[in-house]
Amino acid sequence: MGEDAVVRVEGRTLRLTNLGKVLYPEVGFTKAEVIDYYSRIAPVLLPHVRDRPATLRRFPDGVGGSSFFEKNVPSHAPEWVRRVRVGTSGSRGGAGYVDFVVVEDLATLVWLANLAALELHVPQWTVGARGGRHSPDLVVFDLDPGEPASVVECARVALVLREVLVADGLEPVVKTSGSKGLQVYAPVRVAAAERTSEYARGVARRLAAELPELVVWRMAKVLRSGRVLIDWSQNSPAKTTVAPYSLRARGVPSVSAPVSWAEVEGCRVVGDLVFVADEVRARVAASGDLFRVGVPSPLPR
Structure with missing residues (x-):
């Protein structure tokens, strides 16, 4: 697989970049392999994150480099990525809410993997179709x-x-x-x-x-x-x-x-x-x- 590629995932067009970048240097595991893993594991992963606002932990330079947690959906997210606004207490900047990504489909999962969002973290509660927060399940x-x-x-x-x-x-x-x-x-x-x-x-x-x-x-x-x-x-x-x-x-x-x-x-x-x-x-x-x-x-x- 080359460094970049344009792919169709469930009807969505995605540009994948820097596919040869090694994200796990100890074993040479590349971004392409990260995307491949998430693509193949999606049928069992997606039911456990669906309707749960996701916090991402991103590693742009691999696990040996710096990382950051990302709660707000990136500004460059495709329009088809589901977002949900959740009220917070004491959020930074005083906004009082966070606009989370909700990982609902394979295309969103692949898009996140391309961002080197290696880790997906979710709460013990879900949101409804209009974004209302449900009690923990x-x-x-x-x-x-x-x-x-x-x-x-x-x-x-x-x-x-x-x-x-x-x-x-x-x-x-x-x-x-x-x-x-x-x-x-x-x-x-x-x-x-x-x-x-x-x-x-x-x-x-x-x-x-x-x-x-x-x-x-x-x-x-x-x-x-x-x-x-x-x-x-x-x-x-x-x-x-x-x-x-x-x-x-x-x-x-x-x-x-x-x-x-x-x-x-x-x-x-x-x-x-x-x-x-x-x-x-x-x-x-x-x-x-x-x-x-x-x-x-x-x-x-």
Whole structure:
């Protein structure tokens, strides 16, 4: 593939540039390969980001260069890219809102990949057809290990967490963060946005009390050495987590990859739960989407 190309994607014309640029220098993974990954993984990725305002993490010069988070849709975005205006509190410049991109189709995903938007981050809530914000439909527990703990310890915590959630009538699914930890989600039905944070905080405190040698729920780094932080704060409506199947900006093109509970149970070394782009495509081809969420359940009081 040459440096530039004009392509048609689902009826949209896109100009792709600098396709030979290496974005992951450690392994020579190029922008063309990033675009190819997102194009191929789109059938399972898009359902998890549809109707969710996206925060982009862009790496114009690759993972070894500078990066920036982008919330407002770029001014040069094609007119067909969906935008949604979301009110904010204390936004910079005093605008009081952010105009987000909503990734609804393959053309938008390819356009973002061409911008070197390697990471896609989305909230636990969706917007309606006219941009109105809905209540959260997911609760998330972000398991973050403090060295020397690793994803192996996160797997132990995830299994205990799963028992709690199932006992509360929820149907949890799990994915790697694509970095060091794991993220456990469950589909929920709530009447008020703050309910997911309240519930997640309560579960995190409970497990920290039951497993003090393994789990912490407070953010202070001094408490986290050798333990796993259950980050319940990711349920704040103002926060986002990396989307399922998103690439991560690591030395290699690792992916926030959905995994089975059997794989979590079988985790013995870090490499058991680390997956790069090619491996994730093969996993999806063999097993489909491992992040299929069930019917939303009400949170217990």
